[in-house]
Amino acid sequence: MNQPATYTEEVLVAEIKGKSRKAFEYLYDNYSPALLGVIYNVLHNEEASNDALQEVFVKIWNNIHNYDPSKAKLYTWMLNIARNHAIDKLRSKAMKTDRELRNDKNFVSHINGNVSTFVDGIGLQKLIDGLDIEQRQIIDYIYFQGYTQSEVAEELNIPLGTVKSRVRLAVNKLRKHF
Amino acid sequence: MDIRAIIESGELELYVMDRLPAAETAQIDKLRVAHSELNEEIRRIEDTLIAFATAQAIRPSANLKNKIAAQLNFADEPAQTVTPNTTAPETKVITMVPPAYRFMAAASVALIIGLGASTFYYYSKYNEANSNLLAMRTEQNVLANQVKYQKEQSEAMQQQLAVVSDPTNKAIVLKGLPIAPNAQAVVYWNNETGKAYINSTNLPALAANEQYQLWAIVDGKPVDMGVVDKDSVFNIAKDVKGAVAFAITVEPLGGKATPTLEKMYVLGNVTI
Structure with missing residues (x-):
């Protein structure tokens, strides 16, 4: 990131709408590592994650006119596109079979330290260590696997209100780290 | 509408994660406009989740x-483009040559404009610093990840070197049998300590519901040495003593208690 220039989100959005090459470079240099990190932690597959990152950038580029700054920061909006796209991919048939066969190598087991050839976030590990098992589980289901609240409630056999309050507890704990 | 209760419910976190049903999302869209408290909480959750994402970078x-x-369409081509605001928006220098009697009034106006401009200037600076901080955090994570990766690689290589160069370790080449003539694997094994390592980079790909399993032949019987991933360099197998041969079979995921002999891919005898 040896780019001295800094965009505010507002200027960046305007520049992306103007399809500026420089804005793409900036967007990519500054945001792609986080987007790829989130995608990878959903898919756990390097090749599929690289493909997904490409698709996500095309989506961001072509859908920037749908971005509404009163509803989310640009960063949040992009992260949600990336995560939702990865989750869709995860649910697509091919990945699903692959995933099932990997003995549910999901985020929760992932936390318990299996070694990937792809680099995993050190920061993530540290953050996750601070969560108790119920909170990890809820973040895994909702954030990394894209379950709806009612799906989680059913899966874990807990009331909907409990699902929500666990999400809040988990995010509050994460917040303390920053 | 109890705003506090909404904040405490966990609904806003789901809203930021884009995991609320459309109707509830629309409701919060509306409420945040009217309740700044709600809006601020949403922004805080966003910041937390952004930091959470950069930690995964x-x-x-x-x-x-x-x-x-x-794959993208650009309005401009690479080099030349609208320049980003490399610095904060320029503060306007207001040159005034007022008559003496208007000096006071003019000075006040200049002061007010100056204050406005500098507030804007510092606000932009603040935003800039904020996004610089974010970029640096991301960069720091990326570097930390790279260091960790390199360290793991180098430790793995040192361990491999130690195994290969240890004269008490024996290298046993497992050669392909008729059903898999090109397959090959190498077991490094220490009969004194019983420690065994397997290099399985030359085994053919398997169906998704199959896995390789390593066996040692001890006293004429197969002893389970554990399942082996294809393409693993120096997988640590279970300890074994007194082996006269090693073999790898193809088994269902998770391995079996006894080998499926008709699916034995490679075999190698221990030479004394």
């Missing part, structure tokens, strides 16, 4: 950027 491989650029 992975640097994409170098060729990906060009691959993506090739």
Whole structure:
């Protein structure tokens, strides 16, 4: 990131709408590592994650006119596109079979330290260590696997209100780290 | 509408994660406009989840950027483009040559404009610093991840070197049997300590519901040495003593208690 220039989100959005090459470079240099990190932690597959990152950038580029700054920061909006796209991919048939066969190598087991050839976030590990098992589980289901609240409630056999309050507890704990 | 209760419910976190049903999302969209408390809480959750995402950052491989650029349409071409605001918006210098009697009034106006401009200037600076901080955090994570990766690689190589160069370790080449003539694997085994390592980079790919399993032959009987992933260099197998041969069979995921002999891919005898 040896780019001295800094965009505010507002200027960046305007520049992306103007399809500026420089804005793409900036967007990519500054945001792609986080987007790829989130995608990878959903898919756990390097090749599929690289493909997904490409698709996500095309989506961001072509859908920037749908971005509404009163509803989310640009960063949040992009992260949600990336995560939702990865989750869709995860649910697509091919990945699903692959995933099932990997003995549910999901985020929760992932936390318990299996070694990937792809680099995993050190920061993530540290953050996750601070969560108790119920909170990890809820973040895994909702954030990394894209379950709806009612799906989680059913899966874990807990009331909907409990699902929500666990999400809040988990995010509050994460917040303390920053 | 109890705003506090909404904040405490966990609904806003789901809203930021884009995991609320459309009707509830629309409701919060509306409420945040009217309740700044709600809006501020949403922004805080966003900041937390942004930081959570940057903690996961992975640097994409170098060729990906060009691959993506090739799929996008640009209004301008590479080099020349609208320049980003490399510095904060310029503060306007207001030159005034007022008559003496208007000096006071003019000075006040200048002061007010100056204050406005500098507030704007510092606000932009603040935003800039904020996004610089974010970028640096991301960068720091990426570097930390790279260091960790390199360290793991180097430790793995040191361990491999130690195994290979240890004269008490025996290298046993397992050769392909008729059903898999090109398959090959190497077991490094220490009969004194019983420690065994398997290099399985030359085994053919398997169906998704199958896995390789390593066996040692001790006293004429097969002893389970554990399942082996294809393509693993120096997988640590279970300890075994007194082996006269090693073999690898193809088994269902998770392995079996006894080998499926008709699916034995490679075999190697221990030479004394």
